[in-house]
Amino acid sequence: MTTIGIIGGGQLGRMLAQAGSTLGCRFLILDPSPSACAGGVGELLVGQYDDEARLVELSRRADVVTVEFENVPPDAARYLAALLPVHPSPSALATARDRLFEKEAFRRFHIPIADFRSVSSEEELRRAGEELGYPCFLKTRVFGYDGRGQWVLHGQEDITAAFDALGKVPLVCEARVPFEAEVSLVAARNPQGEFRFYPLNVNVHEKGVLRFSRPNAWPVTPDLQSRAEALMEKLLVGLDYVGVLAVELFVVNGELVANEMAPRVHNSGHHTIEGSRTSQFENQVRAILGLPLGDTTPLAPVAMVNLLGEVPDMGALLKMKDVHVHAYGKSASPGRKVGHVTVRADSEDELDAKLDAVATIVCPELAAKVPRRTKA
Numbered sequence: 001m002t003t004i005g006i007i008g009g010g011q012l013g014r015m016l017a018q019a020g021s022t023l024g025c026r027f028l029i030l031d032p033s034p035s036a037c038a039g040g041v042g043e044l045l046v047g048q049y050d051d052e053a054r055l056v057e058l059s060r061r062a063d064v065v066t067v068e069f070e071n072v073p074p075d076a077a078r079y080l081a082a083l084l085p086v087h088p089s090p091s092a093l094a095t096a097r098d099r100l101f102e103k104e105a106f107r108r109f110h111i112p113i114a115d116f117r118s119v120s121s122e123e124e125l126r127r128a129g130e131e132l133g134y135p136c137f138l139k140t141r142v143f144g145y146d147g148r149g150q151w152v153l154h155g156q157e158d159i160t161a162a163f164d165a166l167g168k169v170p171l172v173c174e175a176r177v178p179f180e181a182e183v184s185l186v187a188a189r190n191p192q193g194e195f196r197f198y199p200l201n202v203n204v205h206e207k208g209v210l211r212f213s214r215p216n217a218w219p220v221t222p223d224l225q226s227r228a229e230a231l232m233e234k235l236l237v238g239l240d241y242v243g244v245l246a247v248e249l250f251v252v253n254g255e256l257v258a259n260e261m262a263p264r265v266h267n268s269g270h271h272t273i274e275g276s277r278t279s280q281f282e283n284q285v286r287a288i289l290g291l292p293l294g295d296t297t298p299l300a301p302v303a304m305v306n307l308l309g310e311v312p313d314m315g316a317l318l319k320m321k322d323v324h325v326h327a328y329g330k331s332a333s334p335g336r337k338v339g340h341v342t343v344r345a346d347s348e349d350e351l352d353a354k355l356d357a358v359a360t361i362v363c364p365e366l367a368a369k370v371p372r373r374t375k376a
């Protein structure tokens with residue numbers, strides 16, 4: 001029996017454990033919270049991520065360790081990697097964790113990114129604003145997610161407030177990218193160097209949080225897909241990456257500009273559970289165990305809608321044919337990701353209609369923003 005250690009016990013860990021159970025794996029999940037939702041499907045090890053006694057226990061009882069979030073303390077990852085295999089590697093994790101290192105890696109692999117400046121004082125921020133132009137995005141180098149840890153500066157008058165809010169930690173300031181769409185590519189690579197790509201997702205965010213994801217929606221074309229795959233291949237090989245990697249990209253005038261990477265399964269890949277021959281979660285398990293990767297060809301048109309705050313009336317959703325509700329077993333709290341819905345259809349036209357119906361139930365205020373197969 002193989003035991004997989006996961007650092008982090010959120011919904012990504014939960015779905016990893018669900019997928020890996022099918023392959024006969026057990027899961028030991030390290031999380032500071034005794035109510036972490038992955039504990040519903042695997043054994044929780046409650047402790048801080050840098051608690052040495054917990055890390056030793058994890059290393060003794062697990063055969064391999066992986067992560068479900070990017071902010072794993074680098075020392076903890078290195079400590080574990082001296083004792084057992086850790087995938088992705090501590091160095092890949094350290095790169096993806098810090099926006100500055102991440103941007104330096106994109107540059108090293110000749111992947112286009114927005115112009116940026118490293119910022120550690122109000123004076124540097126003032127200069128960055130002048131050089132990058134307004135609006136620009138100020139972001140903490142680490143610990144930012146779902147739009148947290150960032151501030152949009154519209155002009156010089158915002159500098160002091162932005163720096164007061166974020167300036168106690170190292171920052172980067174980025175030029176605004178006037179994108180026509182946001183997309184993401186999810187891919188997997190195993191230690192043998194085999195890789196698989198999923199179809200490009202079109203992602204719609206609201207206030208920095210992902211709300212909808214739909215593979216192959218406008219403006220994705222086969223050409224954009226192959227350019228995204230070429231870029232991803234450079235990252236996977238360059239980082240000697242093992243596991244699932246996601247890259248968020250902007251589409252600007254038909255060109256791809258990288259935003260950030262996530263060294264893990266990704267929210268925009270949740271629809272692969274019903275929409276792909278092999279889900280991102282199963283491929284993560286296969287990759288870290290050195291098993292052959294599974295086929296990522298789509299089974300049917302799909303899209304995903306996030307459930308924020310609380311799970312709505314499930315009956316209304318489950319009545320609809322081929323609509324699948326994933327509730328993470330988390331308590332309700334405003335803005336919290338508590339579940340998602342996968343909508344699957346027999347045709348893209350049918351998916352358009354069903355997605356409208358689901359959005360009307362889940363988030364009527366955003367129904368006009370659902371990604372479409374063709375330009376609205």
Ligand SMILES: Nc1ncnc2c1ncn2[C@@H]1O[C@H](COP(=O)(O)OP(=O)(O)O)[C@@H](O)[C@H]1O
Nearest residue numbers: 114137144145146147148174175176177205208
């Ligand atoms: N430089 C930028 N130009 C335009 N929009 C941006 C820029 N940076 C971030 N955003 C917007 O904010 C969202 C969240 O930013 P991101 O860097 O992906 O942080 P997070 O880690 O919170 O996902 C992006 O998906 C995008 O909508």
Ligand SMILES: [Mg+2]
Nearest residue numbers: 146248259260
């Ligand atoms: Mg993001």
